[in-house]
Amino acid sequence: PDVFNVLLQLLDDGRLTDGQGRTVDFKNTIVVMTSNIGSQKIQEMTEAGAEDWEIEAAVRDLVRRGPGADLSGKQGSEGDEFRARFDLAMHQGFMRPELLNRIDETVVFHRLGRDALTRIVDIQLAHLRERLADREMELSVTDEAKELVAKEGWDPAFGARPLKRTIQQRIENPLASKILAGEFGPGDVVVVGAQGPTIVFSKAGSGE
Incomplete structure (x- = not known):
């Protein structure tokens, strides 16, 4: 494909020229x-x-x-x-x-392990915590709930890509409905747990 001819110029000469003769310097660039x-x-x-x-x-x-x-x-x-x-x-x-022959280093990415999936869940939940903080609410998620979401959000073909959607469907959307219904409000600590295959929500005291 033509894109590989472009890459050859970039990796060989350290610069790239477009169809109008404009040149971009890639000498100090990591590709x-x-x-x-x-x-x-x-x-x-x-x-x-x-x-x-x-x-x-x-x-x-x-x-x-x-x-x-x-x-x-x-x-x-x-x-x-x-x-x-x-x-x-x-x-x-x-x-x-x-x-x-122009590639300096090859990095091999292995399948994600359980620890890595749990860390990805924590990263995604951090965004939810920030949004809840704007409403003066806190979020606490049990390890059981994290493991359940991580298991459901991992796919052999797509890896952890469906994880964000799983968190949205299993935690964010139900929690949003409960907030709109008045079950949670400012000052509350929302506890997300798991009972078997079910995600459950409860309220803890703000001091806990």
């Missing part, structure tokens, strides 16, 4: 590129119990050395199949060897 090539296989290797270093070794060998990289040994048939998929992607024009 970060992401790709999901091999993501399905990474997921399969993870589910099969492969170690993180084994998965990273497979990906780094493929990206840095290109087609024909020796993935024998620890990766076995897993690495052979992974390499075949990567070779196919390159033959289809997605990744060119001359582009790969």
